[in-house]
Amino acid sequence: MSTQHLSHRLKLLEGKPPGQLLIHEIYRSVQGESTYAGLPCVFVRLAVCDARCVWCDTPHAFNQGDIWNPADVVERVLQFRCPLVEITGGEPLLQPEVLPLMTDLSDRRLQVLLETSGMHSLANVDRRVHIIMDLKCPDSGECSRNDWSNLDVLKPTDEIKFVIASRSDFDWAADTIRHYNLEQRFQVLLSPVFDRVTPRQLADWLLDSGLHVRMQLQLHKYIWDPKARGV
Numbered sequence: 001m002s003t004q005h006l007s008h009r010l011k012l013l014e015g016k017p018p019g020q021l022l023i024h025e026i027y028r029s030v031q032g033e034s035t036y037a038g039l040p041c042v043f044v045r046l047a048v049c050d051a052r053c054v055w056c057d058t059p060h061a062f063n064q065g066d067i068w069n070p071a072d073v074v075e076r077v078l079q080f081r082c083p084l085v086e087i088t089g090g091e092p093l094l095q096p097e098v099l100p101l102m103t104d105l106s107d108r109r110l111q112v113l114l115e116t117s118g119m120h121s122l123a124n125v126d127r128r129v130h131i132i133m134d135l136k137c138p139d140s141g142e143c144s145r146n147d148w149s150n151l152d153v154l155k156p157t158d159e160i161k162f163v164i165a166s167r168s169d170f171d172w173a174a175d176t177i178r179h180y181n182l183e184q185r186f187q188v189l190l191s192p193v194f195d196r197v198t199p200r201q202l203a204d205w206l207l208d209s210g211l212h213v214r215m216q217l218q219l220h221k222y223i224w225d226p227k228a229r230g231v
């Protein structure tokens with residue numbers, strides 16, 4: 001990503017009033033990924049990301065958002081009467097106001113999921129939040145920015161997701177899983193990049209590897225148009 005593009009995006013956050021959130025969209029859909037796949041879920045998508053994974057499927061969240069008061073976000077989420085809510089982005093942890101938001105939602109007995117790039121510290125995330133953290137593979141272009149210290153913060157119930165764009169990405173993921181003993185420590189997900197690796201390829205690689213981790217498909221892309229937004 002060029003420095004110019006990144007600073008333009010981050011400026012959006014600099015212009016945000018303190019204590020408020022810059023939100024791209026709030027909507028209800030079916031959870032398409034993770035061990036919660038298939039369940040109705042409210043998505044709170046925060047604007048702006050400081051990464052630029054080459055296969056990113058949410059670039060529309062990079063530059064657009066509205067200012068929301070956190071109390072209004074909670075009220076909007078509650079209106080859906082859905083017990084599951086995912087905080088996603090963009091990169092949600094770029095906005096520190098998301099930390100008390102997740103605590104507030106947890107206090108209201110909602111199961112909160114956090115989807116994050118794995119490039120920012122998870123140390124201050126409420127322990128009730130179920131974290132789904134990426135470890136970026138080399139073909140994403142962002143592998144050098146993985147924050148490995150997060151492996152000491154994640155709970156055994158949290159999930160680590162590898163998005164696989166090639167055979168070499170798979171080999172890197174398999175080496176990383178073995179090196180850090182991730183299979184025994186966390187829930188591990190392997191997800192193919194929609195138009196780069198077929199489900200059959202990933203299934204064959206997984207079975208050949210001997211790893212006992214979970215392959216997942218992005219369910220929402222099979223239900224709705226894979227290019228559609230807000231699903």
Ligand code: SF4
Pocket residue numbers: 049050051052053055056057058059089090091117
């Ligand atoms: S971290 Fe997520 S939102 Fe940001 S560029 Fe990568 S895939 Fe897109």
